Amino acid sequence: MDRSTQIKAMASDKRVEILRLLSAPETHFSRQWSADPVAVGVCIQLIAEALNIAQPTASRHVELLKHARFITVQKQQKWSYCKRNDAGLQDYFQWLKGEINLP
Template sequence: MERAIQIKAISSEPRLKVLRLLTEPQKHFRHQQSADPVEFGVCMTLIAEALGVAQPTASRHLDILKQAGFITAQKHLKWSYCKRDEAAINDFLKWLGNEIAPF
């Protein structure tokens, strides 16, 4: 994974908010009816609502998070659902910790 894309992904408050919200999807998106938010992911429409932005704006943020490897997305019928990729996030955090650790 290209680290510059990952750094770009976390350089935005809306994208950080998405990652925080997806940490506890059952808590933040329990009203999702179409699929279990923990097992299947959270509908992009609900993420846009949580951010208070239009769907195209949310899609751009989510696309950057996908490029960074921090989330995965899957389609079901006409909707797309997003989940955190904990392994990729942990890998990035480990790398970042090593990069900024004192010598």
């Protein structure tokens, strides 16, 4: 795993906000009609709307989070759905904890 990609992913307020929103998709994206936001994930377009950014910008943020293994992206028909990867996040924070010598 390239840890610099993960560090870069965490260096953006928007990307951290995406991770926060995806922690409770049923709360933040309950109006999604195309798929269950918990079971399938959240459409990138709704993420863009929640952050008040353009969809291509949201897609770039999502792509970096995916490469960092902080989210998974699943395509269904013409939409891409994002889910938070808690195992990937846990791995990163365990690594970071060891790197900075936290007990």
